[in-house]
Amino acid sequence: MKKTEGKRRRKSVSYSKWAYIFIAPFFISYIIFTLTPQILTVYNSFFENYRDGLTQIGPNFVGLGNYQKLLTPDSAGVIDVLKYFGNTMLLWILGAVPQFAVALLLAVIFTSSRLNIKGQGLAKSIIYMPNLIMASAFSMLVFALFNNIGPVNKLLISTGLIDKTFDFLTVKVSVRALIASMNFLMWFGNTTIVLMAGIMGIDQSLFESAEIDGAGSLHVFFDITLPLLMPILSYALITSLIGGIQMFDVPQVITAGKGTPNMANTTVIMMLNNFLSISKNYGMAGALSVLLFIITGILSMFVYRQMAKQYKR
Amino acid sequence: MSKKNKKARIQLILLRTLAYAFILLLCAMCLFFFVMLILMSSRSNSQLQGAFSISWGGHFLQNLRNAWTDASINIPRGMINSLIVALSSALLTTYFSALTAYAIHVYDFKLKNAIFTFIMAIMMIPSQVSAVGFIQLAYKFGLTNKLWLLIVPSIAAPVVFFYMKQYLESVLPMEMVEAARIDGTSEFRIFNDIVLPIMKPAVAVQMIFSFVGSWNNYFMPSLLLTKAEYKTVPIMIAQLRSADYSKFDMGKVFMFILLAILPVMVVYSLLSKSIIKGVTSGSVKG
Missing domain, CATH: 1.10.3720.10 (MetI-like)
Incomplete structure (x- = not known):
């Protein structure tokens, strides 16, 4: 890997576009299906939000409740x-x-x-x-x-x-x-x-x-x-x-x-x-x-x- | 032969015998449940209610027919659903992880190191941490009972990415990529036509692991798939547990279990060698 370092750097500018295109699906999927739900999980933890029988309680902000x-x-x-x-x-x-x-x-x-x-x-x-x-x-x-x-x-x-x-x-x-x-x-x-x-x-x-x-x-x-x-x-x-x-x-x-x-x-x-x-x-x-x-x-x-x-x- | 040498030889033979006995015992333990499962699924319910026996019951095909056509647990449907989810997930996860690993490996770009570190950092976060938000969103947008919702997220699999990255480092000579560029091959074609074939062994191993993981997955699907026609196999198997087993055809239950693990067993018996190699050579590099 080390040996090719120099060669790669020379060519890097014109190709970096491709790098972003190639990693895009991974990151878009990660942001939608993992990161957003994770943030939402943390957000949820500060709210009272549940179902009691058929009635929906909340969401009400309860801090660290x-x-x-x-x-x-x-x-x-x-x-x-x-x-x-x-x-x-x-x-x-x-x-x-x-x-x-x-x-x-x-x-x-x-x-x-x-x-x-x-x-x-x-x-x-x-x-x-x-x-x-x-x-x-x-x-x-x-x-x-x-x-x-x-x-x-x-x-x-x-x-x-x-x-x-x-x-x-x-x-x-x-x-x-x-x-x-x-x-x-x-x-x-x-x-x-x-x-x-x-x-x-x-x-x-x-x-x-x-x-x-x-x-x-x-x-x-x-x-x-x-x-x-x-x-x-x-x-x-x-x-x-x-x-x-x-x-x-x-x-x-x-x-x-x-x-x-x-x-x-x-x-x-x-x-x-x-x-x-x-x-x-x-x-x-x-x-x-x-x-x-x-x-x-x-x-x-x-x-x-x-x-x-x-x-x- | 000196006395000391003779003593050492006897000691070695003794040790070796103990070692083989130990290995045999453990292998027997691992096979025990599998053998029991096959034997029990050959016995009719009345045979199973009767005295204990390990003899072949002779009702294997009868049980298979009963399980396959059961009215409440639609196992063929479940197996098709599981197959759709597991196969698609395996394809998506390996292709896009390989693509991402290739991009990080081959190109030099500004965020390269930041992105690599980021993926490494999120690798160990348990999937259950995103479950709450995921389930909430799925219910909010009416996406429960959608198989694709279990498939598409597998595009981003940090562990598979890491494995692919390591593999690329050991097999891909940069000269090959550069030669292809000189030939005028587009970057996308270089990956699909040249790099992907080189990565075949790694892709195959990760496809198997991903398939098995998805086929066996119970937690998320059980929260998302509530309608009978969309349920996957693990949900159906877990459902058997809450049935009143004193009134249930136990022969059928054993058959359901056998059907649930059969596809993975078939794949494993064909490819166990490369699967075992995959355990050590990637995510858990020794």
């Missing part, structure tokens, strides 16, 4: 948005811990020249597959398998492991376990592939000299692989966290939008969805979106810095 309402505890002393944020984070952590542990281990196994694992192509194809499956369909499948009259309950009863039907979909622990396992299953293959690329990007001579020095596998992992993998690992972790904050399809379908039991599995985006679909409460939905934007914005800064660093290299 929606934010205040969002962060005010209800009669039971619970701040809904914080509860849902906590649910979302808990569900993410429950899935992400095994996801990253397994992915890290798998990536090390796959890239180890000593183990020299065969059939990697096929194995990678299989473990990546769940990532492409429609999350709502996967959730419906899990529901169909684990409901009261589903095959799993039948199997557990017929083998005598339980003596009466266990309702997986109403018990807090089992609903969470199901959602977290699904997230794990859908994402560990993706993380494995990303981390593998990271490990393969490490200077191979480091591993060779460690081997000559007689360093053990654990020693190599903790003193070479892990520290040098840190940038990519943290990148993968934060993008996973950003994805986790947006968790919606799986808990929405598994709990039929109710976050059963007792809203213990309602995520932040499910709350947003309720504002938008049920009460058309654009004001509260706007305020919630702005909070989400701030949180993901801060997290994205880390990702952006990481990518900028990679890009320069």
